[in-house]
Amino acid sequence: MVSKEYPRIGETMLHARLENGLHIYVDQKPEFQKSYAFFAANYGGMDMKFRLDGVWQDTPAGVAHFLEHKMFDTEDGNALQDLAANGASPNAFTSSAMTGYYFESTEKFYENLKILLSFVSIPWFTRESVDKEQGIIGQEIRMVEDDPDNQVFYALMECLFDHHPIRVPIAGTRESISHITADTLYACHKAFYTPSNMVLTVAGNVDAKRVIETAREILPRESGGRIERDYGTEERGKAAAPGKQLRMAVSTPIFQLGCKADTAPAGEERLRRQLVSELACEALLGTSSPLYADLYRKGLINKNFGYGFEQYPGCALLAAGGESREPEAVRGAVLAEAQRLAERGLEEAFFQRLKRSGYGARVRALNSFETICIEQAQAHFAGFEYLRFPELYADIGREHVEECLRRLADPERWALAVVRPGGQA
Template identity: 55%
Template sequence: MDKLEYTALDQSIHHCVLPNGLNIYVDVRPEYAKQFAFFATRYGGMDLRFRGEDGEWLDTPAGVAHFLEHKTFDTEDGNALQIMAANGTDPNAFTSWAMTGYFFDGVRGFEENLRTLLSFVSVPWFTPESVDKEQGIIAQEIRMYEDDPGDEVYCRLLEAMYVRHPIRTKVAGTVESIAQITADTLYQCHGAFYRPGNMVLCAAGNIDPQRVADIAREVLPGVPAPAVAVDHGRPEPPQVGQQYVRKTMAVSMPLFALGFKGTPAQEGGLRQRLVAELVCDVLFSSSAPLYSRLYEQGLINSSFNSCYSAAPGCAWIMAEGESRDPERVRAEVLQEAARLGREGIDQQLWDRLKNAAYGAMVRHLNSMEDTCIELAEAHFKGEDYLSFPQVFQSIERADGEALLREWCVESRTALSVVAPED
């Protein structure tokens, strides 16, 4: 295995690519009690249309990637969840728009658990009965999300911002869409996306990197298979589809999500992320002028926060929180963005926020889990996550101002509100 050194972070990562195309990253941490492994495929809730093995384009129902995540734990002999739980580990999985990841952590039996993880994820086993039963469980999960105002306000923001991009689709799908899923659908999607060349394995803890690679070589299929083509539809227009959406639910106070539709990065996604996150800080952080103003007027409270997100074909920044008057928050934010675009960002503020953002990313590395997931996401985007100290150095105030002028304008802004019932 190659050893990649990141001296600024006092960190090294072991990396290799197996002949079957699987990329492996290992972060050795001798002092940690736990070991952690994360095995992920570049396949998520927005990958609905792809070219099947017969060369035909295939449209699949919303929610397949997430459904598959649930059923992947099934094996011919039972359920991998229980096999691993019996070892005292805590296996779990999640599905996002662009990725499905399986992971476990534990303090013993790492190699055995790793074998189990690689095996159950790569060997599909679905029966009509088990698919039927899972439809009931997932329908319950979907209902739980529907009762969560935070989820609703976010999903509706994406529906408003995007005109046709599959990011509009809820990752778990709907009760109706998952009713169309069969064991065959699952086999087709597993065959297309759960190929080593479309996957990544990241592990961390007091472990031997070479053993990780050896086990992956033993357990996984050796033959490389080309990645499948995925269709996310025609590119999005720069402006949002709807500027305002509102829904009522059982909440005590209106929740809002305010989104700015961005231009997806062609390359240099890490750079765009760092610039966009700094722009979030300049606009929304508590050490920037707007936050105090809104807070002191009682327009926002400490639940207010912001973030940058991106997936293939889309990128956006968003602020969310609770407010008695979300529309005034939007007006104030747009006004501040226009002022910053005109007058420029204060250099001292920019430097301070850059320092703080760097420190926050260093702090983030304490977590093996977060580090592995970041490495996997960066891998799928073709980036080197741990190069962030260097990328920070190359970012200037003008980069932030350019992004602010382009993204934070009215035509690219959407506001989603979940309000109390009258």
């Protein structure tokens, strides 16, 4: 076990790699009562095509999400109920690139950790239970299909990307999940739920040595091989389409405006790109930006307006959206401001305010055990140290953000998706 200190933020992270390839990160905080454990697989909705035992597998959309639902079933009952009976608050989620299982508790932490590690690493599926789950998830998908926020997001993904699987809904479709069988789930569990493709992160009032001993006791000794994935050929630099319109039962148009960004390689450069791009987003769209004030004053956006920058293997994007009576006017204003900032640059005082605000938000996020554990897991899969953000922030200059803004100013990178009133299209 290796202990690494991050003096700028007063954090210490303990790290161990087991013989089976599992990486464990522990942030010991003995002054707190509660503890949080997060056990994640480097496997998400976009991982539909991969090589297993030398053979390429092309699985239906929605398997990662379906598998997450089914992992709580055990031969003896249900792990959610077992954890809740021990006073824990458990749950799980599937994103485009990761599946995570977690719990928070103030007592019986190591008993709960054993349950978590056991049910995630030991699959148990039957044909009957899979058939039943298809109906449950099918209902969930039907609800999502009626959600305009979800529909406009995936409409934007289709506009931005030519073929990358980020375009595909994480839960899949009712058609795609109808092809999922118990054999499909066992094959995907075998491929991705191996210790070398997973990470365990823990924060709170825990003993790191005991966490490691528990993982060594419960988990399989075999490491599993490297998982080769296929996301298609490299995406071109411009958006696949300029826009898309949908009609649904909404009272005000809902929009998502996006910019296709350059992808960063795994490693610390990905964290640096994230930090720089977040600052560029704030300069362009943030609540303290001139553009935000102008759009709000004109009634083109409201308090539901949100924005962010996201990176995944093989793709990256800036997205902003909300409600607007004139989405095209918002698009025009955003592109005009991006081009103005690209030409004139940022005022130094404004840049420094953005930088202090962004850094402060990341430091405040360290008060959340959930944030620490999830961010650490994502960083591990992306090949960088999550808690090194202070050093990278210190090296970010105004010129780095301005260069990012110049890339964002290219109108061919942008797309607009809108859901307008009028019932289903």
